[in-house]
Amino acid sequence: MTLGWEDVRAEVLRRIHARDWAPGALIPGEEALSVEFGVARATVNRALTALAEAGVIERKKRAGTRVAALPVRRARLEIPVxxxxxxxxxxxxxxxxxxxxxxxxxxxxxxxxxxxxxxxxxxxxxxxxxxxxxxxxxxxxxxxxxxxxxxxxxxxxxxxxxxxxxxxxxxxxxxxxxxxxxxxxxxxxxxxxxxxxxxxxxxxxxxxxxxxxxxxxxxxxxxxxxxx
Amino acid sequence: MTLGWEDVRAEVLRRIHARDWAPGALIPGEEALSVEFGVARATVNRALTALAEAGVIERKKRAGTRVAALPVRRARLEIPVxxxxxxxxxxxxxxxxxxxxxxxxxxxxxxxxxxxxxxxxxxxxxxxxxxxxxxxxxxxxxxxxxxxxxxxxxxxxxxxxxxxxxxxxxxxxxxxxxxxxxxxxxxxxxxxxxxxxxxxxxxxxxxxxxxxxxxxxxxxxxxxxxxx
DNA sequence: TTGGCTAATATGTCTAGACATATACCAAGT
DNA sequence: ACTTGGTATATGTCTAGACATATTAGCCAA
The missing domain is CATH 3.40.1410.10 (Chorismate lyase-like)
Structure with a gap:
């Protein structure tokens, strides 16, 4: 069975929630994660990009990816007619x-x-x-x-x-x-x-x-x- | 000069705003757009995925992509400490x-x-x-x-x-x-x-x-x- | 010590090709 | 007329590899 980007996102989220990776801590790079999960780097990137958009992690080139220290919670309001x-x-x-x-x-x-x-x-x-x-x-x-x-x-x-x-x-x-x-x-x-x-x-x-x-x-x- | 997915997104959005593609109308498929813009289909996909997430377009397999008829406006609330x-x-x-x-x-x-x-x-x-x-x-x-x-x-x-x-x-x-x-x-x-x-x-x-x-x-x- | 240059590195993005999946459409059978 | 099933098709996703870009860390010179 092969993993998809949503599986990767779920597992990363699980580790953050389980505090394997504490708030503020650096998590492994995309390359390392892609090897660990046995997927292409692009797949890890897709997962991490989604998590960054959700405000769970913060990403910076060269500096790596870290768990958001004070996660800003974002709520989405749908304004209907x-x-x-x-x-x-x-x-x-x-x-x-x-x-x-x-x-x-x-x-x-x-x-x-x-x-x-x-x-x-x-x-x-x-x-x-x-x-x-x-x-x-x-x-x-x-x-x-x-x-x-x-x-x-x-x-x-x-x-x-x-x-x-x-x-x-x-x-x-x-x-x-x-x-x-x-x-x-x-x-x-x-x-x-x-x-x-x-x-x-x-x-x-x-x-x-x-x-x-x-x-x-x-x-x-x-x-x-x-x-x- | 080569286009990126944000350029594609901007151009598609422009056409929607300019009503080249009216609300409810079907827009060209990813393949067609990738040829027109001279980019890979994945790049078009990235752009359209972003627009779909924003609620501007609606996508369905086999049926294609259409401009949202009643665009649900989404506002994002950031809840700070x-x-x-x-x-x-x-x-x-x-x-x-x-x-x-x-x-x-x-x-x-x-x-x-x-x-x-x-x-x-x-x-x-x-x-x-x-x-x-x-x-x-x-x-x-x-x-x-x-x-x-x-x-x-x-x-x-x-x-x-x-x-x-x-x-x-x-x-x-x-x-x-x-x-x-x-x-x-x-x-x-x-x-x-x-x-x-x-x-x-x-x-x-x-x-x-x-x-x-x-x-x-x-x-x-x-x-x-x-x-x- | 300070300022600035350089190289190393992690993320960001693109390509080309492939397979997966959902589903609209049509045809055949009841 | 209605249902069922197959097929074509558009999107969804993955891979492997490449290049782009931002940024940090270290080095060297003033």
Missing amino acids: IRLDVLGRGLPYDFDLLTDQLGPAPVPVTARLGLPEATPLRYLETLHLSGGRPFVFEARWLNPAVLPDPAPDFADISANEWLVTHVSLVSGDIAFTAEPASLREAEVMGVDPGTPLLVAERTTHGTAGAVTFVRLAHAPGHRVQMTF | IRLDVLGRGLPYDFDLLTDQLGPAPVPVTARLGLPEATPLRYLETLHLSGGRPFVFEARWLNPAVLPDPAPDFADISANEWLVTHVSLVSGDIAFTAEPASLREAEVMGVDPGTPLLVAERTTHGTAGAVTFVRLAHAPGHRVQMTF
Whole structure:
């Protein structure tokens, strides 16, 4: 029976977990491991590259490979389209477009998008419903430059979904905070003002520059879950 | 000049962003691309494998490679040791061990760890300080089975840090919620009860089973930031 | 002692060819 | 019409060997 790179990865991981190779310690080189396991060096390389990507080991040319001393744990968050998130929970999805207007955006918004202060942006307020109950209140500022000439009707398809299918999103960032529900949020979501809400703020850039800034206020009790 | 796998990845990504290859569309096979770019098929494979891991394309044997229709955006969260998180913000770090006792844990805690209901766990309350001000209030239940016989003194080293350096952590999950500050949290962190706090709950398992459940209540205004 | 050059070395990547594996598609049989 | 089974095909992985590149350790000169 011949070993594959996943077997090599598993065995190396086992030795690290078993503390055969302690945190911070140097582990044998690729050549040595390839001889020991009876595989080609490329196979060992594949395994170690995967482990390095996972943050378990640190590799440096000439210096060799060592077990990460303070392993930075990495969790991966998968950001689904809200509709699929709701459907995935087994509940019917719906949404209401509450506001849709064009006008100058607040300074913090244009600043985050890297646009001039007075840039007019399309402002959309959408309430996403899960089983008929408020799920997420979305406030979005959208750069009209990314929209095609007959602009899509966001009453039919949520802006969220239209963007991921029609605009190439290149990079962005997301931040989570806990904030008290504003008067507007409280009214729309049917909670008391000041209720703690999990808020996600996302900025997205595409090939042609700034695309959108979204603020998603989640219904009380919402959990954002990740595994590592 | 000869191309590397990163060049291939960049060019494929460019074509996807430029919509030469639309979402959902099939792209040429590895063999065809290797001929076009003048590289070995393994090089194309390396590039496409990386893109598939990033969620940009979907690959299936026999069926070929297609551009992801609804690209699931993935953000990576790096979970640092709290001390390094604080120091990384340029502030001095300190912590206080407020509580350290052994006793039966609440049912939700044992349930999450997959332990019998009455299991006695070590309960630690730690207040992490950033520049002398409350930063994170940590409530931790720790499986005493993972501790060595002369148990470490968590007044000297935070449990957080001792665990990552001394116990092999295999898997776990983390969830974020927004919750009102409890009376205890309000008192310890110097805020009003009911203040929205960003709460992270983490369960961790090691090679020898359940290790720990932590609840981290972050000071108001705290942001958990991710990039994609 | 310090600064910089050089050689040794471990990882990073590429190639060409081969075999493995999953599966879409089609054809044959019920 | 439906099921079953074979086959072609695209991706997945491995090997052996080579060259590239970063970086450290040691040496030598100012």
